[in-house]
Amino acid sequence: MNKYAEIFIRGLFKENPVLILMIGLCSVLAVSVNVVNAIGMLAAFSFVMIGSEVSISAIRKWIPNTIRIPIFIIAIGSFTTIIQFLLAGFLPALDKSLGVFVPLIVVNCIIIGRVEAFSFKHTVLESLVDSIGMSVGYGIVIVSIAAIRELLGAGTLMGIQIFTPAMKPALILILPPGAFFVIGIEIAILNHYLKKFESKGTKE
Amino acid sequence: MKKINLKEIINLGFVLGIISMVAAVLLGTTYSITKPAIEFQRKLAIEEAQKLIFPDAFSFVSAVNPSTDLEFSDLKIGSTTIKTIYEAKDKDGNSIGYVVNAITPGYGGSIIFVIGFTNDQKIKNVKVTEQIETPGLGANIAKRSFLDQFQDKSFSDLFIVRQDVKAITSATISSKALTKGIKEVIDLMKDPKAGVMK
Numbered sequence: 001m002n003k004y005a006e007i008f009i010r011g012l013f014k015e016n017p018v019l020i021l022m023i024g025l026c027s028v029l030a031v032s033v034n035v036v037n038a039i040g041m042l043a044a045f046s047f048v049m050i051g052s053e054v055s056i057s058a059i060r061k062w063i064p065n066t067i068r069i070p071i072f073i074i075a076i077g078s079f080t081t082i083i084q085f086l087l088a089g090f091l092p093a094l095d096k097s098l099g100v101f102v103p104l105i106v107v108n109c110i111i112i113g114r115v116e117a118f119s120f121k122h123t124v125l126e127s128l129v130d131s132i133g134m135s136v137g138y139g140i141v142i143v144s145i146a147a148i149r150e151l152l153g154a155g156t157l158m159g160i161q162i163f164t165p166a167m168k169p170a171l172i173l174i175l176p177p178g179a180f181f182v183i184g185i186e187i188a189i190l191n192h193y194l195k196k197f198e199s200k201g202t203k204e
Numbered sequence: 205m206k207k208i209n210l211k212e213i214i215n216l217g218f219v220l221g222i223i224s225m226v227a228a229v230l231l232g233t234t235y236s237i238t239k240p241a242i243e244f245q246r247k248l249a250i251e252e253a254q255k256l257i258f259p260d261a262f263s264f265v266s267a268v269n270p271s272t273d274l275e276f277s278d279l280k281i282g283s284t285t286i287k288t289i290y291e292a293k294d295k296d297g298n299s300i301g302y303v304v305n306a307i308t309p310g311y312g313g314s315i316i317f318v319i320g321f322t323n324d325q326k327i328k329n330v331k332v333t334e335q336i337e338t339p340g341l342g343a344n345i346a347k348r349s350f351l352d353q354f355q356d357k358s359f360s361d362l363f364i365v366r367q368d369v370k371a372i373t374s375a376t377i378s379s380k381a382l383t384k385g386i387k388e389v390i391d392l393m394k395d396p397k398a399g400v401m402k
Contacts, residue, residue, distance in 0.1 A: 059223070062219065070220060075227070082231065085242065088245065089239075
């Protein structure tokens with residue numbers, strides 16, 4: 001398989017940041033109340049992820065090993081602040097509903113984890129592919145959780161009424177416990193199929 | 205112990221400084237580009253709050269200090285800063301009350317709120333337009349369940365948390381901060397020297 005395709009696919013399944021590496025769960029659980037919020041969070045997250053990975057890998061040769069972490073934080077913090085300004089200026093409604101979770105991208109372990117583990121040691125192009133793969137992997141999870149929670153918990157999808165009001169939605173899915181239910185089920189499903197897939201690979 | 209290498213320390217500081225500088229330039233540029241848009245959104249939120257407080261108002265006119273003939277702006281009273289005072293008017297141009305936009309320090313940062321008064325010295329309504337209090341606790345000061353208790357409160361009321369104002373559970377500091385801000389705005393409105401209310 002092509003090297004870049006492999007890096008990309010890895011972010012989706014084998015090293016899915018949320019379901020396999022289990023990092024950055026906080027924002028996934030908190031923001032996945034409805035699909036619109038999830039897509040907004042995904043956009044903000046991807047911007048910071050791609051920006052940080054690419055810029056760090058571009059300057060990795062000049063970064064002294066001893067002070068790499070402060071430099072990572074400067075890069076991640078800057079990109080987060082930029083997206084925050086943009087959201088507050090142009091999408092105030094989304095900015096309000098995402099609230100504290102945009103500034104919290106700074107301490108999202110997915111980003112600093114990937115910057116440290118991957119882009120500090122790889123080329124710009126590889127880092128770009130890795131950051132897109134990680135963002136898509138994060139996106140699949142947060143949007144799917146949000147879709148399930150919104151549909152079953154509020155009876156809507158992207159704010160559009162799907163179920164008739166006569167059908168009472170299960171409110172618990174919108175509440176914090178609902179996030180844990182759905183993410184637990186998704187983790188189980190992905191692990192089940194990954195194991196099947198891997199055992200098949202070894203037999204052949 | 206490893207010998208401290210001065211050259212290395214200077215080198216590290218230099219690299220860190222350069223990178224910080226690049227980041228600062230980037231941030232400064234975005235800030236200046238987005239600043240007008242953010243200001244505009246802020247103004248919009250305040251206008252919306254004014255309409256929410258006085259749904260029956262036809263227009264909002266900037267209130268003027270009768271002694272100086274100047275608009276009120278950036279008045280400091282205690283720890284609260286009053287940004288603007290508008291007079292709400294009905295269709296025939298009669299005054300139906302005042303709306304004040306003020307900033308007061310909270311637990312996490314500044315609380316920006318809009319408060320409306322009727323001419324019979326009562327609070328019409330309060331709305332918090334911006335705050336960065338603790339989510340889930342102090343941030344609840346922006347909720348109607350907390351703010352509705354200020355409705356119809358009179359200027360002569362105490363505005364003391366735990367006496368005539370119910371605090372939010374485990375967010376006493378935020379509750380007290382907003383209550384103090386409201387009280388200070390009222391002190392100014394009451395003050396005949398300030399000359400806001402006729």
